[in-house]
Amino acid sequence: MTLHLVSERPPPSEPRAWRFPEFQRHDVAGGRVLSCHLPGRPLAVVSLVVDAGAVAEPAGRQGVALLVARALSEGTAQRDAYEFAVAGERLGASWRADADWDSLRCGFEVPSGELLAATELLAEAVREPALDDATLDRVRDERLDELRVDLSQPGPRASAAFANAVFTPASRYSRPDGGDVTTVAGIGAEDVRAFHGARFAPAAATLVVVGDLAATDVEALGRSVFAGWSGAAPASATADAATQGGDRRIILVDRPGSVQSMLYVGHDAPARRTPDYVPMTTMALALGGMFNSRLNYRLREEKGYTYGAFGGFDLRRHGGVFVARTAVQSEVTAPALADLVAELELMQQKGLTDDELDRARSYRAGIFPINFAGPGSVASGLADLVVHGHPDDHFDRLRAEIQSVTTDEVNAAAATRLRPDEVVAVVVGDAAAIGDDVRATGLGPVDVVRDED
Amino acid sequence: MPTLPHYPFSQHRLDNGLRVVISEDHLAPVVAVNVWYDVGSRHETPGRTGFAHLFEHLMFQGSKNVGRSDHFGLISEAGGTLNGTTWCDRTNYYETVPANHLETALWLEADRMGGLLDALDQDNLDNQRDVVKNEKRQTRDNQPYGRWLELLHELGYPPGHPYHHSTIGSMADLDAASLEDARSFYSTWYAPDNAVLSVVGDVETASTLHAIERYFGGIPAKGSFPTTPPSDVPPRIGQEIRRHVPDRVPLPRTFIGYRCPPFGSPGFDAVEVMSTVLGGGRGSRIYKSLVLDRPLLQPPDGNVLSPWPFVGGAALLVADLPAREGVDVAELEEAYHEVAASVVDGVSEAELERARALITSDWLHHLATVDGRADTFSQFTTLFGDPGLVNDMLPRVLAVTEDDVRAAAADVLREDNRVVLVFEPSDEPDEVAA
Numbered sequence: 001m002t003l004h005l006v007s008e009r010p011p012p013s014e015p016r017a018w019r020f021p022e023f024q025r026h027d028v029a030g031g032r033v034l035s036c037h038l039p040g041r042p043l044a045v046v047s048l049v050v051d052a053g054a055v056a057e058p059a060g061r062q063g064v065a066l067l068v069a070r071a072l073s074e075g076t077a078q079r080d081a082y083e084f085a086v087a088g089e090r091l092g093a094s095w096r097a098d099a100d101w102d103s104l105r106c107g108f109e110v111p112s113g114e115l116l117a118a119t120e121l122l123a124e125a126v127r128e129p130a131l132d133d134a135t136l137d138r139v140r141d142e143r144l145d146e147l148r149v150d151l152s153q154p155g156p157r158a159s160a161a162f163a164n165a166v167f168t169p170a171s172r173y174s175r176p177d178g179g180d181v182t183t184v185a186g187i188g189a190e191d192v193r194a195f196h197g198a199r200f201a202p203a204a205a206t207l208v209v210v211g212d213l214a215a216t217d218v219e220a221l222g223r224s225v226f227a228g229w230s231g232a233a234p235a236s237a238t239a240d241a242a243t244q245g246g247d248r249r250i251i252l253v254d255r256p257g258s259v260q261s262m263l264y265v266g267h268d269a270p271a272r273r274t275p276d277y278v279p280m281t282t283m284a285l286a287l288g289g290m291f292n293s294r295l296n297y298r299l300r301e302e303k304g305y306t307y308g309a310f311g312g313f314d315l316r317r318h319g320g321v322f323v324a325r326t327a328v329q330s331e332v333t334a335p336a337l338a339d340l341v342a343e344l345e346l347m348q349q350k351g352l353t354d355d356e357l358d359r360a361r362s363y364r365a366g367i368f369p370i371n372f373a374g375p376g377s378v379a380s381g382l383a384d385l386v387v388h389g390h391p392d393d394h395f396d397r398l399r400a401e402i403q404s405v406t407t408d409e410v411n412a413a414a415a416t417r418l419r420p421d422e423v424v425a426v427v428v429g430d431a432a433a434i435g436d437d438v439r440a441t442g443l444g445p446v447d448v449v450r451d452e453d
Numbered sequence: 454m455p456t457l458p459h460y461p462f463s464q465h466r467l468d469n470g471l472r473v474v475i476s477e478d479h480l481a482p483v484v485a486v487n488v489w490y491d492v493g494s495r496h497e498t499p500g501r502t503g504f505a506h507l508f509e510h511l512m513f514q515g516s517k518n519v520g521r522s523d524h525f526g527l528i529s530e531a532g533g534t535l536n537g538t539t540w541c542d543r544t545n546y547y548e549t550v551p552a553n554h555l556e557t558a559l560w561l562e563a564d565r566m567g568g569l570l571d572a573l574d575q576d577n578l579d580n581q582r583d584v585v586k587n588e589k590r591q592t593r594d595n596q597p598y599g600r601w602l603e604l605l606h607e608l609g610y611p612p613g614h615p616y617h618h619s620t621i622g623s624m625a626d627l628d629a630a631s632l633e634d635a636r637s638f639y640s641t642w643y644a645p646d647n648a649v650l651s652v653v654g655d656v657e658t659a660s661t662l663h664a665i666e667r668y669f670g671g672i673p674a675k676g677s678f679p680t681t682p683p684s685d686v687p688p689r690i691g692q693e694i695r696r697h698v699p700d701r702v703p704l705p706r707t708f709i710g711y712r713c714p715p716f717g718s719p720g721f722d723a724v725e726v727m728s729t730v731l732g733g734g735r736g737s738r739i740y741k742s743l744v745l746d747r748p749l750l751q752p753p754d755g756n757v758l759s760p761w762p763f764v765g766g767a768a769l770l771v772a773d774l775p776a777r778e779g780v781d782v783a784e785l786e787e788a789y790h791e792v793a794a795s796v797v798d799g800v801s802e803a804e805l806e807r808a809r810a811l812i813t814s815d816w817l818h819h820l821a822t823v824d825g826r827a828d829t830f831s832q833f834t835t836l837f838g839d840p841g842l843v844n845d846m847l848p849r850v851l852a853v854t855e856d857d858v859r860a861a862a863a864d865v866l867r868e869d870n871r872v873v874l875v876f877e878p879s880d881e882p883d884e885v886a887a
Contacts, residue, residue: 001470005568005673009527010556015480016655018551040480041457042817073735081745085735090803092455092810094818095735111455111814122733138748144750145778148703203810257701257882260595291525301522304583307591314749327591359530366532370549374479374821 017443044211470646503622517568
């Protein structure tokens with residue numbers, strides 16, 4: 001038998017129509033519930049989205065939101081941490097609790113038949129957490145250990161140094177959303193209790209339930225969380241996003257013994273609700289958000305400097321950042337850094353081609369059905385609607401906007417939203433090995449940061 | 454206990470030996486295409502560690518009718534995702550696409566299954582060799598504790614054993630890989646009769662099978678393959694092997710590896726339940742004793758104990774024990790061994806129920822997506838010749854009894870059956886082999 005392959009790529013068949021899954025809003029016992037019935041899924045997600053993200057933290061206590069998220073499952077008025085864990089796990093429920101810039105989200109993934117029992121546990125955790133001194137000290141110390149391990153890794157180290165160099169010290173965005181060793185070390189048990197007390201209230205919380213809800217009384221889930229829960233809504237948090245400004249500069253973070261350099265190159269960006277959100281983020285896909293993006297193609301597929309190069313926006317409710325990032329072998333730190341800056345300049349000045357836009361657009365519009373195929377991602381999408389105040393038809397409108405964005409719009413966004421002359425370039429690597437090369441790039445003044453000890 | 458879903462499927466074999474599994478799922482308009490080749494790092498020859506994985510990269514560099522960056526390009530433009538991975542026992546390649554692009558994914562997979570050599574050249578090899586060396590730097594050499602995986606392989610299995618080296622291989626061996634090696638590796642292992650193709654999603658079985666015939670049916674069978682290197686190994690290591698590893702790390706961390714029965718055997722099922730009782734979730738014995746009661750252990754993100762599902766000879770059960778700041782690493786290890794030893798004395802029904810519920814949910818989570826399910830159909834067909842294990846494996850694990858769990862603990866968690874790696878902070882780390 002001789003080899004026979006079909007030489008022509010087959011055309012796609014007609015796509016099946018897709019819309020974001022239909023969902024309902026309920027007002028239950030003074031609280032808000034969003035529910036989405038996705039038939040046939042054995043596991044469901046129940047999650048409480050609370051307006052208690054990092055931007056709501058008091059100065060000097062950065063990282064307290066994440067400590068509250070961690071502490072919720074560490075014991076309640078009715079059971080200790082171990083009993084709480086076992087109660088959930090015997091339902092087959094896995095607990096997740098996390099805080100990001102704009103929200104705190106906690107809840108379970110659970111077999112749909114156990115939704116009510118899991119939701120009752122969730123209610124217990126958010127309304128009656130024990131938050132006792134001994135537990136809170138332990139949770140804080142565990143977090144400090146975690147931060148020490150994080151900072152020994154080049155990625156988190158670069159990310160923290162980048163935030164610190166871009167924003168002014170008074171801005172919440174100048175430190176990681178989970179805080180840093182200095183701020184977390186200063187958080188006492190009373191700070192955790194105070195943040196929970198101030199931010200957790202029915203008017204600041206939305207319950208999201210997604211899965212096969214055919215046999216579930218959604219209103220009963222809502223009652224188990226909201227009935228009898230009182231408390232005034234906290235003021236909505238805002239964040240100062242002031243930047244340090246200035247011309248392009250390099251921060252070289254010394255990490256002796258590194259065999260690679262971690263590069264983070266970027267600057268501040270507008271908040272999520274910017275009117276040119278679709279043009280600017282579609283541009284970023286072509287620049288650094290797809291495998292065949294310019295950054296990955298140049299640095300990985302052409303030059304072999306790296307395992308991968310990426311770039312994109314992280315847009316929050318009150319501000320954001322643009323970052324291009326890659327880890328390269330130490331010997332090519334300087335040319336890789338120059339390439340990153342050159343790619344930003346090229347995109348900023350010339351924009352992208354019609355073909356590039358076609359590819360970015362069809363990827364981004366096409367991926368919706370895959371991204372929202374199951375309860376976890378749909379619940380997370382609904383939580384995003386809550387956090388950013390988007391309308392109910394947000395995802396369908398977003399998809400339509402992506403499909404119709406033009407080259408002119410995208411290139412206008414590239415021209416204004418990329419600022420290669422003003423980037424902060426963080427390099428985490430072995431300063432003794434790469435310092436001279438980095439200085440010789442002439443890309444900007446170099447500030448070397450070493451460990452305090 | 455939730456009602457367990459039963460996933461429908463049909464299995465087929467083309468004349469060229471390609472095994473095919475198709476499973477319809479019309480919940481979302483998406484489809485997963487997944488190919489497993491029965492070749493992994495255990496098939497590598499001496500001096501060529503890391504080659505199976507380097508080769509996997511070359512499979513994305515174009516083929517007879519596909520341009521160099523088109524594999525990623527065409528799938529992305531279709532609104533899909535894709536990747537490939539290599540492990541000891543296999544290499545897999547997969548795409549998830551909107552269902553109307555099914556044939557694009559099939560065409561791409563067929564073209565590289567049959568026509569890779571037309572595109573393979575020295576430039577691609579040199580470029581991807583650099584990429585893979587940077588992958589090794591990024592994921593191992595430049596990370597704290599980065600050597601743990603490689604050391605568990607080296608110390609858990611004797612020299613010459615197929616699991617003695619890890620999948621990423623060594624820099625020297627990657628440097629030595631030649632274009633001729635790549636051609637010969639492809640000609641030896643990449644053929645329809647050494648592969649399984651699974652398609653799961655919003656498709657119709659008959660027309661899908663027809664399309665598969667059209668794209669893959671013209672690829673000749675190879676007929677025979679070298680025998681897999683022998684993986685027989687004593688079920689126990691025979692002594693405790695202990696290695697102190699000075700490293701640039703902020704806190705000490707201890708890894709312990711035990712040989713255990715291979716994946717697919719009843720013994721492995723018992724180890725899975727035993728390790729969940731002991732170290733799975735926050736209601737496990739280790740979490741209670743070492744995180745909650747005495748603050749010795751950093752709370753794990755996942756499980757403290759994970760069985761690595763090798764199919765040849767013996768698998769490896771791995772404990773990951775990062776110490777809290779200020780904790781004496783010997784005290785942590787002693788406390789861990791004490792808790793581990795307690796399983797032999799008995800396990801309550803409540804503990805078993807908790808473990809079964811967690812294992813069930815983990816399994817349902819794993820199978821919830823079309824891509825997770827497609828990979829599992831390919832896995833069970835490749836390793837055990839039985840795609841039905843997608844439905845039958847979990848009930849088997851849930852049938853493990855208390856006696857089985859106690860026996861597994863007595864058999865596996867032994868001093869004479871463990872590799873202990875102790876990472877401790879140092880400014881003068883051991884040289885990483887260049």
